[in-house]
Amino acid sequence: MSEKGLAQKVRETQVWKSIFRHGPPDNARNRASVVAGNVFLHLHPIKLKKSGVQLGYTWCMGGLTFFIFLALTVTGLLLMFYYRPTAEYAYNDIIALKEHVPLGIMREIHRWGAHAMVITVWLHMFRVFMTGSYKPPREFNWGIGVILLVLTLLLSFTGYLLPWDQLAIWAITVGSNMAKATPFMGHGGPGAALAQIGDFVMVSDKNDVRFQLLAGRFVGEPALLRFYILHCVFIPLVVGVLIAIHFWRVRKDGGISAPL
Amino acid sequence: MRELINWLAEPIRSFPIFTFLFFMMMRYYKVVGTKKFGYWGLAISIPVVAWFCADPNFLAIILWPDNIPINIIIIMLTFLTWLSLYKCAENDKRIEAGECPIEALPENREKVWAWPNLVYTELFVIIATTIFLVVWAIIFKAPLEEPANVTWAPNPAKAPWYFLGLQEMLVYFDPWMAGVVLPGVIVVGLIAIPFIDTNPKGNGYYTFAERPLAITSFLFGWLVLWIYLIIVGTFLRGPNWTFYGPFEYWDFHKVVADYNVNLSEYVWIKILNVPMPKNLVLREIFGIIGTVAYLTVLPFLSLKTKIGKELYAKSGTIRYYIFVFLFIIMMSLPIKMVLRWLINLKYIVALPEWELNL
Numbered sequence A: 001m002s003e004k005g006l007a008q009k010v011r012e013t014q015v016w017k018s019i020f021r022h023g024p025p026d027n028a029r030n031r032a033s034v035v036a037g038n039v040f041l042h043l044h045p046i047k048l049k050k051s052g053v054q055l056g057y058t059w060c061m062g063g064l065t066f067f068i069f070l071a072l073t074v075t076g077l078l079l080m081f082y083y084r085p086t087a088e089y090a091y092n093d094i095i096a097l098k099e100h101v102p103l104g105i106m107r108e109i110h111r112w113g114a115h116a117m118v119i120t121v122w123l124h125m126f127r128v129f130m131t132g133s134y135k136p137p138r139e140f141n142w143g144i145g146v147i148l149l150v151l152t153l154l155l156s157f158t159g160y161l162l163p164w165d166q167l168a169i170w171a172i173t174v175g176s177n178m179a180k181a182t183p184f185m186g187h188g189g190p191g192a193a194l195a196q197i198g199d200f201v202m203v204s205d206k207n208d209v210r211f212q213l214l215a216g217r218f219v220g221e222p223a224l225l226r227f228y229i230l231h232c233v234f235i236p237l238v239v240g241v242l243i244a245i246h247f248w249r250v251r252k253d254g255g256i257s258a259p260l
Numbered sequence B: 001m002r003e004l005i006n007w008l009a010e011p012i013r014s015f016p017i018f019t020f021l022f023f024m025m026m027r028y029y030k031v032v033g034t035k036k037f038g039y040w041g042l043a044i045s046i047p048v049v050a051w052f053c054a055d056p057n058f059l060a061i062i063l064w065p066d067n068i069p070i071n072i073i074i075i076m077l078t079f080l081t082w083l084s085l086y087k088c089a090e091n092d093k094r095i096e097a098g099e100c101p102i103e104a105l106p107e108n109r110e111k112v113w114a115w116p117n118l119v120y121t122e123l124f125v126i127i128a129t130t131i132f133l134v135v136w137a138i139i140f141k142a143p144l145e146e147p148a149n150v151t152w153a154p155n156p157a158k159a160p161w162y163f164l165g166l167q168e169m170l171v172y173f174d175p176w177m178a179g180v181v182l183p184g185v186i187v188v189g190l191i192a193i194p195f196i197d198t199n200p201k202g203n204g205y206y207t208f209a210e211r212p213l214a215i216t217s218f219l220f221g222w223l224v225l226w227i228y229l230i231i232v233g234t235f236l237r238g239p240n241w242t243f244y245g246p247f248e249y250w251d252f253h254k255v256v257a258d259y260n261v262n263l264s265e266y267v268w269i270k271i272l273n274v275p276m277p278k279n280l281v282l283r284e285i286f287g288i289i290g291t292v293a294y295l296t297v298l299p300f301l302s303l304k305t306k307i308g309k310e311l312y313a314k315s316g317t318i319r320y321y322i323f324v325f326l327f328i329i330m331m332s333l334p335i336k337m338v339l340r341w342l343i344n345l346k347y348i349v350a351l352p353e354w355e356l357n358l
């Protein structure tokens, strides 16, 4: 007994064995079990082509995007404890976050992380393009990826409003004014004037796409609530589901691309 | 010197320069994609960047917290563009010599265990990123301005940086194009890429020589149009969306004469010397014909070229038309930019009565 190291002793306890059902990953069988038996690690194949694990090939940008997405979920959850999405409280809650929460860098991590995720998702697409990985059989996964990219931008965009400061509402005003100009569906867009029967205007500033987006004719409190729910619940859920599909398909399409 | 750079940075000059450099980079990617070029580039750019940063106006805008991400993406993109060209050049030399790409070498095809090979790399990347984010969060506080005030708009009111390419397009196009149609075409076009590009080569390894058209057109849209416009929109646009050079102070008083003219005014008044017709369609008829011709005649004309013929033979009618359509929609932006600079053209089709300005 006494010759065994501490690590070995820990490994033999019932507690350890109840969590990890395999020995140390130093032989083939255990290396397979450690990946297959762990819910997080089993996203990986047990074995994969060497070209696919090289940083120079994948730049690890997809994996990094996923990690930042998780980090944003956690920090965002923490922020939700302090933040109320109303015109009365929102701004003051952000100030309180800065002044009353000890060691408060959660807001910083969340904000810069959001920017970082936009960067990594773009660079991931750039890499996938440069290695021609969108070619068959991965066309579908490329399409899922493009939608993920759009949703990432929308996540960032909806979050931008929440601090409820000048930067926020005017950036969203600039952005949502574009929706006003949607052909046929925005009241300031081409074709909207055609949708008129007699005196009855079908597309007006009270029912066009911008109105649906902002729940109003300008960026006001209803828009704040709408963006809050989109940002904290709706889009993250959709992104989560699409990431699951994306990862599943990476595996089903034969793993990271490599020469045929 | 600073005056000169301010002068050069104006889009009318910097866009052609940037485009020219881009095509030189694609043409001579084998020179760019060498370690020697990389080291020289690094050695030269460090003092240049340091010199830029010595200027307080430049430093202020670079260090504005919400602009840090753009600095990061510019640095990473410069490196990764070089890296991918390096890998393309390496593989293309091998393929020319009749060898396989590096990714296809037996030692790279060999299967390795995910634990430890992949898992440890990921762990390293995760730790590095975490440290990076924490340091970033400690140095730069998240900005918080005055409380929201619907009655007072800041000037300039800018969208978040990743949308500034679109906001910059507003200089050349109306919101329905810059904010709705073009982004929509970009998204649909991206999803369509795998179905248009039927070239089976270059799947799973870096290569330029086997897919020059695909890479050049994608990178043109990505680097020259998207990234360049973001840089302009972020760093070079001040109050009232007026141009300010990188070393210029945003002083609010810069007045820029704006005397842009519509195509219809050009033709009827300046060339034909008659008053503008009352009928809207007749008034804009030249622009309408031009636009329709641009969308329908160009695809046929392009079939006469060598590239067009080859592509058509390979991809068939539908794919070919979709490719050309997406391509000319993309090119409508630089074309409109150049027309604006050359003849101060405002709208090709100006139908404000129908909110339809092109």
Ligand code: HEM
Pocket (backbone or CB within 6 Å): A058, A060, A061, A062, A063, A064, A065, A066, A069, A121, A124, A125, A128, A131, A133, A134, A138, A141, A142, A143, A144, A145, A146, A148, A149, A152, A243, A246, A250, A255, A256, A257
């Ligand atoms: C939230 C966004 C995204 C996440 C979390 C994500 C994650 C990943 C991961 C982890 C991989 C494995 C390989 C790697 O790390 O490079 C991957 C592969 C892939 N991704 Fe994404 N991705 C995202 C967005 C995108 C986008 C925007 C595109 C393209 C438009 C895309 C297209 C692909 C394709 C085609 C593959 C297979 C690559 C190959 O086999 O070489 N993904 N993705």
